[in-house]
Amino acid sequence: MRRRNFLVAAGAAVLAGCNKVAESAPGARLLSAAERWHKGAHRLLTNREALAPEYPRSAVSPFFRGNGTTDPQEPAYQRHAAEGFANWRLEVGGLVETPMSLSLDNLRRLPQRTQVTRHDCVEGWSAIGEWTGPQLSLLLEAAGLREEARFIVFRCADTLNGDVYYESVDLLDAFHPQTIVAHSLNGAPLPIRNGAPLRMRIERQLGYKHAKYLTAIEAVASLEGIGGGEGGYWEDRGYQWYAGI
Ligand SMILES: Nc1nc2c(c(=O)[nH]1)N[C@H]1C(S)=C(S)[C@@H](COP(=O)(O)O)O[C@H]1N2
Numbered sequence: 465m466r467r468r469n470f471l472v473a474a475g476a477a478v479l480a481g482c483n484k485v486a487e488s489a490p491g492a493r494l495l496s497a498a499e500r501w502h503k504g505a506h507r508l509l510t511n512r513e514a515l516a517p518e519y520p521r522s523a524v525s526p527f528f529r530g531n532g533t534t535d536p537q538e539p540a541y542q543r544h545a546a547e548g549f550a551n552w553r554l555e556v557g558g559l560v561e562t563p564m565s566l567s568l569d570n571l572r573r574l575p576q577r578t579q580v581t582r583h584d585c586v587e588g589w590s591a592i593g594e595w596t597g598p599q600l601s602l603l604l605e606a607a608g609l610r611e612e613a614r615f616i617v618f619r620c621a622d623t624l625n626g627d628v629y630y631e632s633v634d635l636l637d638a639f640h641p642q643t644i645v646a647h648s649l650n651g652a653p654l655p656i657r658n659g660a661p662l663r664m665r666i667e668r669q670l671g672y673k674h675a676k677y678l679t680a681i682e683a684v685a686s687l688e689g690i691g692g693g694e695g696g697y698w699e700d701r702g703y704q705w706y707a708g709i
């Protein structure tokens with residue numbers, strides 16, 4: 465229901481955009497250009513609902529390499545690692561009706577999705593892995609997004625070159641069925657290298673969107689004022705915010 469409302473709202477925003485173009489246009493020529501633009505935008509929205517390819521278990525890469533941070537040195541993280549992540553919490557907050565603080569056990573008891581997908585890093589490598597965890601949509605539906613929420617921000621425990629890693633997606637990717645909060649890779653708890661104890665899988669986008677060492681999920685109305693304001697650690701350094709593949 466929420467998701468449908470969101471899609472209706474996204475459609476309305478697209479139409480409102482067209483109306484603005486039409487109002488400011490000197491004639492019908494621009495209006496038809498706006499209509500073509502609308503159709504293009506609509507196609508984009510529907511394409512973005514498609515599933516990323518999934519593979520048989522036999523396609524899993526023998527070694528899933530790590531990239532970026534592979535062993536966070538932050539003392540708080542190291543303490544959690546020493547405890548086998550027994551006391552790790554995932555906070556779900558921001559523009560939600562009911563903020564939540566979830567243990568790994570809470571997350572493992574929810575309905576799970578397992579998917580074998582290919583991870584593509586902009587640095588020019590790919591790997592196939594089997595990921596398991598609850599869908600992000602489940603957590604967002606449980607917390608209840610407030611009307612103003614437009615983006616979901618992922619907070620991480622690690623810093624890279626002195627800045628905290630973070631990422632964000634819009635609500636289409638947040639509610640995409642393959643967007644999961646993964647706690648397992650190839651049937652075992654995530655190795656530290658790959659984001660233990662929790663990492664995002666955003667299967668329609670490039671590797672840097674898949675935030676590792678996840679501590680919090682935050683619903684926001686705008687990305688301004690978060691990190692460098694571009695929606696992610698790498699985005700603040702010039703990468704595309706929407707990294708569709
Ligand atoms: N917290 C955090 N998440 C991160 C990164 C990072 O450095 N820190 N690197 C990103 C990049 S560029 C890629 S390609 C993937 C790598 O995931 P992997 O280490 O499991 O291969 O994680 C992404 N998520």
Ligand SMILES: [Mo]
Pocket residue numbers: 531584585586587671672
């Ligand atoms: Mo990457």
